[in-house]
Amino acid sequence: MIYSIVKYPDPVLQRPAEPVTAFDSKLRRLVEDMFASMYEAEGIGLAAPQIGISKRITVIDLSFQKKPEDKIVLINPQVVAAEGKQYEEEGCLSLPEIRDKVNRAAHVKIQAQDVQGATFEMEGDALLARAFQHEIDHLDGILFIDRISRLKRDLQLRKIRKMIKAGEW
Ligand code: NI
Numbered sequence: 001m002i003y004s005i006v007k008y009p010d011p012v013l014q015r016p017a018e019p020v021t022a023f024d025s026k027l028r029r030l031v032e033d034m035f036a037s038m039y040e041a042e043g044i045g046l047a048a049p050q051i052g053i054s055k056r057i058t059v060i061d062l063s064f065q066k067k068p069e070d071k072i073v074l075i076n077p078q079v080v081a082a083e084g085k086q087y088e089e090e091g092c093l094s095l096p097e098i099r100d101k102v103n104r105a106a107h108v109k110i111q112a113q114d115v116q117g118a119t120f121e122m123e124g125d126a127l128l129a130r131a132f133q134h135e136i137d138h139l140d141g142i143l144f145i146d147r148i149s150r151l152k153r154d155l156q157l158r159k160i161r162k163m164i165k166a167g168e169w
Helices: 025-040 126-139 150-165
Strands: 045-047 057-061 071-083 086-090 100-104 107-113 119-125
Touching: 025 045, 025 057, 025 071, 045 126, 057 126, 071 126, 086 126, 100 126, 107 126, 119 126
Parallel strands: none
Antiparallel strands: 045 057, 057 071, 071 107, 086 100, 107 119
16 A cells, blocks of 8 residues: 655654564565655655654665665664765655755664664665664654754745645645
8 A cells, every 4th residue: 555655744753663573574564665655655765754664674675676775674774883974865655855964874774673673784874874763763753854054954844834825735
């Protein structure tokens, strides 16, 4: 099933998600639905709260269906090591039209569980490191606009309010 994407300021995007404890067929189905919903929305990363499900699950596919090995599922993920800095533009399916540069670590190591519940570690830099940090933030109720300066954030929020008012959000 294709879920519609929940947009800011829905509260589900702004609270920490619950850990996954049941690694069953329902979870596998949800993960497949998350990929389908992400592709439908033309995204390269999606966290469960973005479809209104407050669970610690995220899917990433930086190649957008071109390379099957790029499909990443992270359940209960956490960043276990981070180094360096990068400052690049980000967007988010829950904040359509909004883009801004965000400070992130250049290289991160994460630990997560797969759909069977097995724990694994993975490392990423550049765009993958950013995707890991952006998606794990979603599971903590943090959006990328929470990580920009107060001034830029106010500007973006004004833009969003204008779009909401115009029925374009
Ligand atoms: Ni996002």
